[in-house]
Amino acid sequence: MNIIENPNPSEWSDILKRPTQTVNDIETTVNEIFEDVKRHGDAAVAKYTSIFDGVSLENSLVSEAEIEVATNQVSEDLKTAIKKAFSNIERFHAAQKTSRVEVETTNGVKCWQEKRGIEKIGLYIPGGTAPLFSTVLMLAIPAKIAGCKEIVLCTPPNASGKIANEILFAAQLCGVSKIVKVGGIQAIAALTFGTETIPQVYKIFGPGNQFVTVAKQLATKFGVAIDMPAGPSELLVYADDSGNASYVASDLLSQAEHGADSQVILVSTSKGFITDVSAALSSQIEQLPRRDIAKKAIANSKLILVENESIALNLINAYAPEHFIICSANESVFINGVQNAGSVFIGNYTPESAGDYASGTNHTLPTNGFSRAYSGVNLDSFSKSITFQKITAEGLLELGPVIEAMAAAEGLQAHKNAVSLRLNDLKN
Incomplete structure (x- = not known):
């Protein structure tokens, strides 16, 4: 994986580019x-x-x-x-x-x-x-x-x-x-x-x-x-020295083995932790049956060192990951500050695999930055909302003049007439 130290925000767009075709x-x-x-x-x-x-x-x-x-x-x-x-x-x-x-x-x-x-x-x-x-x-x-x-x-x-x-x-x-x-x-x-x-x-x-x-x-x-536009899988992990390098490496590889066009990213404030994760990745990847696929995905992935948590959070929200793992002594900073993510996993004992299979949340999630505007699949995804209304005679007498005034101001006389005819009958 490529190790990038303290990139300038002007470079983030290029650094965080997904490995996908146009x-x-x-x-x-x-x-x-x-x-x-x-x-x-x-x-x-x-x-x-x-x-x-x-x-x-x-x-x-x-x-x-x-x-x-x-x-x-x-x-x-x-x-x-x-x-x-x-x-x-x-x-x-x-x-x-x-x-x-x-x-x-x-x-x-x-x-x-x-x-x-x-x-x-x-x-x-x-x-x-x-x-x-x-x-x-x-x-x-x-x-x-x-x-x-x-x-x-x-x-x-x-x-x-x-x-x-x-x-x-x-x-x-x-x-x-x-x-x-x-x-x-x-x-x-x-x-x-x-x-x-x-x-x-x-x-x-x-x-x-x-x-x-x-x-x-x-x-x-x-x-x-x-x-939603759900493409190749992706994972971003934020981890500091409170994290477990072996666990983080396993999480990164769990997404890398999905496909050659998957992308995984580690963001950290600790250079030593990044070094430990890199070593764990090199060791663990050789044990995987799908290591050839994982290696291709790892080639498109990044290990990013940043100066502080504030910069990390801004970078994470800019990337808008599909999956976001938090392994931080100050996890509340990231829980409260994340704006763009498909699904969030918190702590050393919450692997992304849990959401993929059995914890209960849905794993069909927005990728390619679409978590800026899209939610993951949920119950509402399978339904639509229908609105109903019923107005009594008394209700129309009260609301009717409001509708008439607004319709007349927009120059839609037929809209006004639909109310006026009824009001005339009610008043006579």
Whole structure:
């Protein structure tokens, strides 16, 4: 990792740049595939599955028999672990439910808000080198709690045309409506337009590589909502001498092994601690089965020494990390001061892996600095708020003149008339 000492704030933008391609590098490919899927449906999807995943499928839909076989092949220990994670995630997201909000703004004028689950949603579950069955839990559990009626899950098949047993088990556990063996750009396009076998949805959720991220953004041009621009994983750790260098190194590597385009950063006020972490990284990375991937990500990563906590906090907020770990003797400074982060992990005994799997919070989070404006996935992500109002005759008599005056001032006579006609009847 590159060690950078006391960089000038004018250099932060370049130092904190993500190792991602620009949209222009990717957008042409995404547009071509979207147009092909829009025109040719399942045939186009099958073509790109063959090209990108190296497998030709007679039927991309997962059958009940396949789910049963897969479930039987998942070990009982892992099933127990998944069910425990399920319970924690369900508990945390169920607690986010809000009741109807009702206010009488004026005598006889009652306004209220109710939430409704989005009827049709698509879940994108990355496959690739590490099928993320944990993401199934993170997305399908709140979807069910929110009351989404149709949940369509897309995930790429392996070279044998199969989906990881754990993904199928988790999907069945969560009550997913339909599972489709399709990944990448073609999956997002199919969910956007609908095909002969893949339903069109109203909102698409889930992380992915840069191509999937751009595809999701393109989907919004066709009236389909997305959770957020969630691209390659990233982690920023702030740690001082109260931290444990071995723990911090393990956290950095836990994100680096996601993919070559992941990024991890350590910010510290202690040069000695940075040296210790660097040594621990070099030792631990050699023990990892995915060390080749991790090494590529580490090459894009940084160890940054700053003079004090105030500078550290400003740098962290400028970066706006997806995951932010605090290992500080003054942790409250960072807890209270962080403005831009997807999810925060506090203390030496709170690894980021806990949020990835089983503590209860959601791991689908904004990357590439989008935590400046986006939240991570939560229960509200799967619903929309509808406002209602009911006005009595007495209420309109009181509020009507206000509406008339405002409509007349804006030159919208029909708006004024809609009130005046009623007021005239009530007064006569």
